[in-house]
Amino acid sequence: MSQRRRPTQVDIARAAGVSQATVSLVISGGKSSGQVADHTRQAVLDAAARLGYTVNAAARSLKGGRNRMLGLYTFEPVFPVDQRDFYFPFLLGVEEATAEFGYDLLLFSSVTSGERRIYSDGINRLKIADGCVLLGRHLDRAVLADLVREDFPFVFIGRREVPGVELSYVAPDYVDATRAMVRRLVGLGHRRFAYLRPADHQEPTRDREAGFRAGLADAGLPDQPVHEMPDADAELAALLGQCLADGVTALLVEPSEDDQAIVALDRVATDAGVRIPEDLSVAVLGDPAPTRPGPRRDWTRFTLPREDMGRSAVSLLLELLDADTGPRQLSVACTPVDGDSVGSPR
Structure with missing residues (x-):
């Protein structure tokens, strides 16, 4: 037949x-x-x-029509499908919002020559979707510039800068959240600070550092030291000892996406007999990733509304598709969490 x-x-x-x-x-x-x-x-x-x-x-x-499909692409090597992953709540928010708006979600995870790529032989793989939500720390800025030049609609989760082009993004307000954290510590009596940040110094780090300096200026305090997070425990222990010797009473730490910076700091402080917060107050500038089993310290911190940011990215992307406007940026407030890792200085 x-x-x-x-x-x-x-x-x-x-x-x-x-x-x-x-x-x-x-x-x-x-x-x-x-x-x-x-x-x-x-x-x-x-x-x-x-x-x-x-x-x-x-x-x-x-043919130029809508197929009611939105894409999601991450520059990270592994797609964020583990609930413990830093990116998972973003993915959840994107998925839920896409469904609510009546669209299908297409996850792009293709790898070419061992690398994640959007373009293959000059062809934009994302074009099967009407537009795309992008995220990831280890991004290719030249690719983002190419997407803008070909007028492909996308929204990045997180503030990103690319020379010569303007991007649409949804980003946490790290500046205001960090500034508020400094004000809180000043209110507890702290006057000597140090800020511990990653070595790559990308936009989220620069925003936090700007908030750190703005908070000090609000309090009429001079600039305070900013240090890069050491790779080895011995180097971190030496840095911690130097901070205490210099009279630092409050340490602000930017968490890494895999939680290793916070884990290392907690481990080194414990081994050195430094009590938190009795000897040193520690404020975390973001969400420590929940990668470790068992009990965890309740860090004083601010938290990112990651699921809401995923939803907002979808809403913004659909506005760009419907209104055909220029690039737009949305800043989202972070939420302070009291925790138990800060107190009044000794």
């Missing part, structure tokens, strides 16, 4: 009593489809449903 032939737009046109051009307008979903009367459009859709016609999403996208 021969295989049944798939229905075509010619079949739909014959069944609905309209021209093939009208069917093409309705199926494409592009701007010109608005020229078709509502009753004619419904007749075409009914005929397509009766015949079992399915739209080729990739082909419809190439």
Whole structure:
């Protein structure tokens, strides 16, 4: 028995009593489809449903219509599907918001030559989707510039800067959150601070550092030392000892995405007999990743509304698609968490 032939737009046109051009307008979903009367459009859709016609999403996208698919791409080597992963709540928010708006979500995780790539042989792999949410710390800024130049709609989760272009993003307000943390510590009586940050000094780190200096200025205090997080425990122990010798009573620490910075600090302080917060108050500028089993210290910190940021990224992306506006940026407030790692200085 021969295989049944798939229905075509010619079949739909014959069944609905309209021209093939009208069917093409309705199926494409592009701007010109608005020229078709509502009753004619419904007749075409009914005929397509009766015949079992399915739209080729990739082909419809190439014709300029919407296929109601949004993409999600991360520059990190492993997709954030583990609940303990720093990125997982972002993914959850993106997925829920995409479903609520009636879109499908396409996860891009292709690897070429051992590397995650958006472009292959000059072709943008993301174009099968109407637009894309991007995230990740280890990004390729040249690729972001290429996406902007070809006018592909995307929203980055996190503030990112690319020379010569303006990006759309949803980012936590690290400046204000860090500034508020300094003000809180000053209110407890602290006057000698140190800030411990990662070595790569990307935009989130620069924002936190700006908030650190703004908080000091608010209190009329001079600039305080900023240190890079050492790789080895011995170096971290020496740095911790130097801070205490210099009279530092409050340490602000930027967490790494894998929690290693906070884990190392806790371990080194314990081994050195430094009590937190009795000997040294420690404030964490973000969310320590929940990677370790068992009890964890309740760090004084601020937390990022990561799931809400994922939702906001989808909303912003759809606004860009609908309004065809220029790049937009959204700053989201962080939430302070009391914890038990800060107190009044000795």
